[in-house]
Amino acid sequence: MFTGIVQGTAEVVAIHEAKAFRTHVLALPAELCEGLSLGASVAHNGVCLTVTAIDGERVSFDLMRETLRVTNLGAVREGDRVNIERAARFGDEIGGHVMSGHVMALAELVELDEAPNNRRLWFEVPHALSRFLFDKGYIGVDGISLTIGEVKAATTGQGPRFCVDLIPETLARTILVDRAPGDGVNIEIDPQTQAIVETVERVLQARGA
Template sequence: MFTGIVQGTAEVVAIHEAEAFRTHVVLLPEALRSGLEVGASVAHNGVCLTVTAIAEEGVSFDLMRETLRVTNLGTLGVGDRVNIERAARFGDEVGGHAMSGHIMAQAELVELDEAPNNRRLWFELPHALGRFLFDKGYIGVDGASLTIGEVRRATGGQGPRFCVDLIPETLQRTTLGERVPGDWVNIEIDPQTQAIVETVERVLATRATE
């Protein structure tokens, strides 16, 4: 489990390609390597990955075909940076919201509003995920637990959109401060929101057939 509180960023220093498979080597700061072992879970842009090798500062992670298809990790190159969070431990403070590290889709950054002390980002999601968006609800964006500021429902050929407002600490700690329109981010819908919406849908569908 993860909390959505990004602990820092790490640089991708090597990529080993294979058929429908990749290994990323990232340079983890000492604070994030402390106690890390092969087999541990570490989130990269919100994607739960398993440590496969540790060589001094370089830590390796394997990316399978489904990960490359669903997330933005397959587009990374050497020198790019990813948001990093170590798996939560029992007793840790949950400052964000519970996240599984299982990405549901990607969203495109379509609008950017800069202000002196914050940044508003508007993202467009696939139509199927629009039903999970609510004002002031939680959402995971590239591994960061964020609060949805406003929702715009799908209209015409435009998919559902939502915005998030980022404070200086989030901009400094994550890669979201570097995002520009046209970039794609990983999205994890809040599991509790997903469970509630799908349960209500099933109940209503059952009643409609009675």
């Protein structure tokens, strides 16, 4: 389980490619290596990955075919940085919202509005996710717990869109500061929102509504 409170970023210092498979080696900050062991879960841009090797501060993670297909980690290159969050432990403060680390889709950054001390980002998502988007609802973007500012319905030639507003602290601690229009980000819908929407849909369908 994760909280969407990114603890820092880490550089991908090596990538080992295989058929429909790759291994990322990250240089984790010392504070994120404390107590880390083989088999531990660490979120990269919101994707739950398992520690497969530890060599000092160089930590390895394996990415299977489905992870490469569904997320933006397949586009990561050596020298890139990713958002990092260690798995939550019992008793930790939940400062964001509960996240599973299972990315549902990619969204495209389509518009970026700069303003003093904050930045507004607009993302376009696949049509299938539109039913989960609500003003002031929660959403995970590259592993960051964010509040949706506004939702725009799909129009001809344009998919559903939502925006988030970022404060300087979020920009300083995450890779969203470097995102530009055309970039793809990992999206995880708030699990509670997903459960409520899907339950209501099933009830209404059973009633013939």
